[in-house]
Amino acid sequence: MSDESRQYRTAAVIPAAGRGVRLGPGAPKALRALNGTPMLIHAVRAMAASRAVSLVVVVAPPEGAPEVKRLLDAYELPGRTPGSSLGSTDYLVVPGGDTRQESVRLGLDALPEDIGVVLVHDAARPLVPVETVDAVIEAVRDGAPAVVPALPLADTVKEVEPAAKGEPEPVVATPERARLRAVQTPQGFERDTLLRAHETVALAGEGATDDAGMVERLGAPVVVVPGHEEAFKVTRPLDLVLAEAVLARRRANDGF
Template sequence: MSDEPRPDHPPRTAAVIPAAGRGVRLGPGAPKALRSLGGTPMLIHAVRAMAQSRAVSLVVVVAPPDGATEVKNLLAEHALPGDAPGSGWAGADLLVVPGGDTRQESVSRGLDALPDWVTDVLVHDAARPLVPVETVDSVIEAVRDGAPAVVPAMPLADTVKEVEPAPDGAPEPVVATPERSRLRAVQTPQGFDRDTLVRAHREVRVGGEGATDDAGMVERLGVPVVLVPGHEEAFKVTRPLDLVLAEAVLARRRATDGY
């Protein structure tokens, strides 16, 4: 992307959904984003969640490196009546690009694919298929109000212990007990001013868990990050029990909301 200033124009939002991971904690089988939830791949639910926001103009799906064609076919297969054939859902255009070997590389490739008119960017986990549109809208609103980085988050219900990690399930010594009232569990979509996020991906290289959180990369630039309220249904489907809970939430939505 060029570093030259873009001409002034109304804010336009794109959502980048990295979906290139295998999701090994869910067990063997298809990549996590392609696992079925209520008879529909989780990725489709995640794309719909972004496209349902009237503020989102473009959804970029970052596919497995060798799976872009499969993902394009999947999106076409699951388009709903009223979706623009071959281009978008619910008024949002769709774009599929191949991902990289790491999440950071995949998000970077999604950013590289954005057209010049995009001013702010959401990054959303495909494994959070049930995030309500109200949460998406609140993140976008906070970015457009001037916050360079915005994260939806929930208070913690459990006390958290900091430990000295031990291998193979051995007892782990407790190092500290952080004050729970000051802790939050972060969710997605995380929202950013486009230039801020591009700079973070250009200048920050993070290994391990830090690379799974784009807001953490922005923090390393010294740029402020703010939180907005998350939602209990925006949980991440990581383990088999999460999938059971997601099925229950989806069944309730279909029974009460016609989802």
């Protein structure tokens, strides 16, 4: 395959090895049901909905890869057209690590050599629209080493000096809100840039939770494209209620 073809082939890596304790006891967050379907399946469908994505790699809990593979096999996913490779999407499940940083690296290790653009997407953002996915991919293809979708902040943000739980925290500064953005996923990268970041930034503590931040530490440029309000992260029980409402609206408006 030519270097030009490799440059444009795109894969999405979905780290889904965490347990999501803030949603309470039970199944890992990525396997929680949303409108009767696991969030992970919604997230996989969101990535595969882009015609540019030829491979989706799901990074499963270390001991849970067979279960996740069975789960993907049980659901209808975009691009699974028997006997046809045109516009189709392949799916791969690999075991993850103890941290998100480790899991993303294991997902990168599983990519075939002909992939040049990599998306990293949170399984807990199951409702990101395909237009946002495509905008990230296009920006990488246009030459940006790293791209993140993001939204302006609605609230004023305060920087504080952390205190013990329940104690008042002194305000240190009030950042200028117009310069701040709330970052979402999928984050998009030139494959070689992201690999270099994972090879360079040492794993410390719980590891990095933002791949674009790792690229920043290399000194490589990171750019922002408009995010979408429906690409919110499902972290707490109230987020599940909001996600169900979004899906209900989509069904009513688009037959989704």
